[in-house]
Every structure is written in C-alpha cells, then in structure tokens.
Amino acid sequence: MLALAPAGHAASFDCAKAESWAQRAICVEPSLGALDEALDARYREVLARSDLAASVQIEQTAWLRSTRDACTAAGCLKQVYAARLKQLDKQLAVAPPSLVSSGRYRRYVGGRPDPSGTELTLAARDTAQYRLTGKHASATAGIDGIIAPRVGSAQFQQGECSLRLMFAPDSLSVSATSPGCGTGVSYDGEYRRVD
Numbered sequence: 001m002l003a004l005a006p007a008g009h010a011a012s013f014d015c016a017k018a019e020s021w022a023q024r025a026i027c028v029e030p031s032l033g034a035l036d037e038a039l040d041a042r043y044r045e046v047l048a049r050s051d052l053a054a055s056v057q058i059e060q061t062a063w064l065r066s067t068r069d070a071c072t073a074a075g076c077l078k079q080v081y082a083a084r085l086k087q088l089d090k091q092l093a094v095a096p097p098s099l100v101s102s103g104r105y106r107r108y109v110g111g112r113p114d115p116s117g118t119e120l121t122l123a124a125r126d127t128a129q130y131r132l133t134g135k136h137a138s139a140t141a142g143i144d145g146i147i148a149p150r151v152g153s154a155q156f157q158q159g160e161c162s163l164r165l166m167f168a169p170d171s172l173s174v175s176a177t178s179p180g181c182g183t184g185v186s187y188d189g190e191y192r193r194v195d
Contacts, residue, residue, distance in 0.1 A: 011023075011026050011027050011033045011036050011037065012036050012037055012039070012040030013036075015027035020068075020069040021069075021071070021072050022068050022069050022070075022071045022072075022077055023069070025071075025074060025077060026077070029074060031078075032074060032077055032078070032081075035077070035078065035081040036081070038085065039081055039084055039085055039088070042085060042088040042089070042092070043056075043060050043088060044124075045088075045092060046088050046091045046092055046095065047060075048100065049092065049095040050091075050095060056091075063084060067080050067084070068080055068081075068084075100122065100130065100149045100154075100167050101122070101169070101170060101193060102122050102123050102124045102130070103121070103122060103193045103194070103195055104119055104120075104121045104193070104194050104195050105119060105120045105121070105122070105171070105172055105191035105192060105193050105194065106118070106119050106191060106192060106194045107119070107120075107187075107189045107190065107191050108189070108190055108191065108192055109189065114189070116136065116137040117135075117136075117137045118134070118135070118136045118137065118187065118189070119134065119135055119191075119194075120132060120133070120134045120172070120174070120187070120191055121133045121134070122147075125146060129146050129147065129148050130146070130147050130148075130149065130154075131144070131145070131146055132144070132145055132146070132147050132156055132165075134187055136181075136185045136186075136187065143156070143158050143161055143163075143181065143187070144158070145157070145158045147165065149165075149167060152166060152167050152168075153165060153166050153167065154167070155177075159180065160178060160180025160181075161176075161178065161180045161181035162176065162177040162178040162180070163175070163176055163177065163181070163187055164176075164177050170192065170193040171190065171191060171192050171193065172190075172191045173189075173190050173191070174187050174188055174189060174191065175188050176188050
C-alpha cells in the first residue's frame, strides 16, 4: 500500500495540484513517476507527428480521466500505462516521421559552415510549439520567439522580422518574408542540425 503524502518524484504534471488517487500515487512512487514521464514523452511524440493534433489531445485527456484516474492500486496503474504505451507505439508506427527536431542549426553555404557563424536554435516548448532563437555575427541582437510548426513548415514573426521555415530531417531552409531582421542581417539559407 502506498502512503500518499506529496513527494518530489518526477511526473508529467505538477504534483502540488494532484487531485486523483492515481495522480498522488504517481507523485510518491518513483516507478510510477517514471512510467508517467515515459508515457508523456511518447504522447508528445505522437502529437508532434499527427496531422490531427486536436483528436490526439482529446483521446489522451479521455484516457487520463476515464482509465488512469479510475485506478486505485499501483498494479492497476502499471497495467493501464503499459497498455497505453502500446497504443501510442502503434500510432507512432504509422505516423509520418517528425521533421522538426530540437537542437542547434548552423547555416551552410556551398556545403560548408557559413563563416558568419549564423545559427538558429529550436527548443520544444510544449506539445505544439518551439522557441526559435537566432544569432547573426552582423547583428547586435538576435531573434527570439515562438513558432508552431505545421506539416513541415512554420512562420516566424518578431516585430518587423518575418521568416518562413521549411523543415526536413535534421535540416531546415529559411527565407525572409520581410527585410526587417536587422540592417545588413539575413537569416536566409540552408541550415544543418549540429547538436
């Protein structure tokens, strides 16, 4: 039997706001917390690779409320998590590969790294958004904002700076749709993921 006093174990949600027995158990039992984090990572991957993100979110929310939160024993949680992980694995097996990868991207010119040192960094922010940051040797300030990729592309807007990004595995292509990214600054070009 689990003691359900709050602890600091990992979970995909804020344990201070745990409401159901299942949520509290996940917060105090390390093995359940690990299962929850694994499931959350798998769910986010399915979500990122799905053309029907809203239906994936609805399905996950329904599973959390009707299946996970119905459990009142650790064994039940382990079983429902294992079953849900298998369901998500099946969805991943038929989903198109994700074109957007978090990491640092360096601009290449003629097959070589651009001597200007122009770089972009993508960092996953949540299930459907990424933070895009960029630096250019000629600029005193870089770019920093949020993008929401959709089927291989995204639009970035920060003040007068507007960029169109096209994604491919471990690379991206950038074209400016406005000249406002800085005097003499261009982020246009082909980028390769470097980490």
